[in-house]
Amino acid sequence: MVGEWYMLPRGESFEVVAYDHEEETVEIQYFDGAVEEFELETWLELSAEPIEPPEDWSGSVDIMREDYGMEDRANPYRPKNPLDELDINDKD
Template identity: 40%
Template sequence: MAQLLTPQRGHWYKRSDLDTIFEVVALDDDEGTIEVQYFGGEIEEFDINSWQLLELSQAAPPEDWSGALEVDDYTRGDDLDLAPGSLDDVLNIIDSNDY
């Protein structure tokens, strides 16, 4: 039976059926959709009903969270004092135009 987890942007989950992890990258409350990106780079969108049917567990982010994003050292913040720790950190930096 699937464990009901509330999707949260920036959080990582494991799909038991695919034995893979993904990060929630966008939530659209108006449309009722959840957009996820698998570590390999693939993007998938679920409606809330489909999300609830998934066999999910919480997962730790991968050690190299950038995965297929091809983030270079400058983008990661290595040359800056930002040092984001997840894709959500990067998105928050971009959203705030504080880069």
């Protein structure tokens, strides 16, 4: 069930992000990024219906580079696209 998307009867969609077998808890993350944890018994009472993942699921990934002190600069470890070099050389 981890990684699966569901919808509550009231229309809220969420993804199951963790299941703790020992503690019998299910952790979910709503589309807006909010996280909530339920005991397994409560989870079963939610009447959540499985759904397809949203086309744009980035709503739950609400992270900005500034949040982690990262500057907007090129990553020296990121592989370069060889086609970018063709564009530079074609300007002659």
